[in-house]
Every structure is written in C-alpha cells, then in structure tokens.
Amino acid sequence: MFSGSIPALATPFRDGTFDEAAFRKLVDWQIENGSSALVPCGTTGEASTLSNAEHHRVIEVCIEQAAGRVPVIAGCGSNDTRNAALHMSFAKKAxxxxxxxxxxxxxxxxxxxxIAHFSHLAECCDLPIVLYNVPSRTVTDIEDETVVELVRKYPERIVAIKDASGDLSRVAxxxxxxxxxxxxxxxxxxxxxxxxxxxGRGAISVTANVAPRLCADFHAAIAANELEKARELNDRLFPLHYAMFSDASPAPVKYALSRVHDWFSPSVRLPIVEASEASRKAVDEALEHAGLV
Incomplete structure (x- = not known):
C-alpha cells in the first residue's frame, strides 16, 4: 500500500505555538522533492507534547496542503486506547x-x-492501520506472532508495519x-x-525531513536494483542518519532543517531542549558530507 521515502515530519513551532505557515512550506518541499507519503504527528512530530486540538490541526493542515498529491499516514498512537480511537476517527474524517x-x-x-488494543482500533474505525513497533521508546515489543495474528485477523485493516526494533530478521x-x-x-x-x-518497501524516515531528494533517489535506486548507486547514496546519507540522533530527537533534525531553510525554527517543546553544541557540530558535518549545505 505504501513504499518509498516517507518522512516522519517534524512539527515546527514559533513562539511556543504550531507554525502553520512553515509546516505548509515543509509539506510542499517534501512533495516537490520526491517523498512518496507524509507522516504528521509521529515521534519526530513531537506528538506526545501536542494537545489533542493541536494534534488534529497538524493532521488537518498536512492533508489540506498535500491536496491529494501524496497519501498522508496520520500519527494516531496513544497509550490510551480511547484517545488513539479518537485520533483515528478524526484522521479518517480529515x-x-x-x-x-x-x-x-x-x-x-x-x-x-x-492484541486487544489494536483489535479495538481496527473494529472502531475503517481507517487502515500501520503498526509502529519501537520498543526502545515504548518498552513494549509487538512480537512477530502478535503481528501475524493481528494481520490475519484484520487483513483489510492492518496493512503495514513500521519496524524500528532494529532486528532485521523480522522482515523475513x-x-x-x-x-x-x-x-x-x-x-x-x-x-x-x-x-x-x-x-522492505521503503522507510518512514527522520533523515528525509532534511534530505528528501537524496532519500527519494536512494529508494529509487534500490527499487531499480541499482545497488552501486544505492550504496553510493547510502554512504552520503549515513553520517546524517546518526547525526539525527546525536541528541534527543527531534532536536537535531529541527536544527538541521533550520540550517537548510531560514523559515524553519529549531524550537522544540519541553522536556526536549534544543540540540547541544556537540550535536550541532555532528549535524553540520553530516550536512556538508551529504552536500546539503
């Protein structure tokens, strides 16, 4: 259902509030540079610090600005099943x-x-679900057997997984x-x-926020089985992948975006603070290595 380079979009803030104008520019820039879908209100979008009203507005603006050019996979996660269902219902209507x-x-x-949580979401709304497994953040791991059971139970509802477990054997x-x-x-x-x-079919990517064209070209090379080109692009992007996590995310990627675009602020919300000096140095070097500055 989805493939390619899919940025997990950072949410721009200015003076403590959602910077809608900058976000619209970010959406346009991503689409113009080959991103195949967009993910607002994920981890990189600081969803855990957004009020429900803000969360829904970010989703709404993303869909409105994308205007059908690419699909939008709305971040709907919560540790409260009822609140996740609320996000799902809003995203479906939007x-x-x-x-x-x-x-x-x-x-x-x-x-x-x-199984009970995802079953409830699948049954309460007909919006397709992309499972997101990131045990380094959630502690809980969606085990392989659980994924298989959920997909077999709801084949029309649970359509994909974003796997950030780091365990490549899970693909097989x-x-x-x-x-x-x-x-x-x-x-x-x-x-x-x-x-x-x-x-795998692609990636829901942090790096694609700041390097959408390189990431889109990287996926295109993989899809065309042009492995030499894919490795070359991977080498250009690799330091940036690590630099994006040289401090608490999404501080480094927001700093990187502020280096590339003067309309994007590096501001984050507490308890995240702006990227440290060491992190900024790592980002600067990685941006230069990738040819982005």
Missing part, C-alpha cells in the same frame, strides 16, 4: 490514507493487551508468517538498505 499506531507506551501491556519472519505482499517499512534510517534487501 482524509488520511492510514493511521500510524504505535504500541502503547508507559503502560507496558502484555501481548494479549496489544513477517514474510513467512503473513506473506510477501504485506507492506514492511523500516523505522531505522541506517538499516534502510539491508531492510529493503530483506523485503
């Missing part, structure tokens, strides 16, 4: 193509709890358990190339 639903964080549900496990047509997207930029080699 015109999202799917909802990105992270494993509930902090609560530490069992695998039975995860999911292919064996579900089938080759199930859409698997990497959630780790630095693993995008081997994830694709194992059967």
């Amino acid at each position: 015109g999202a193509a799917a909802g990105l639903c992270v494993a509930p964080y902090y609560n530490r549900p069992s695998q039975a709890g995860l 496990d999911h292919r064996m358990g579900i089938g080759h047509d199930f859409c698997q997207l990497s959630g780790n930029d630095e693993l995008w190339l081997p994830h694709a080699a194992a059967g």
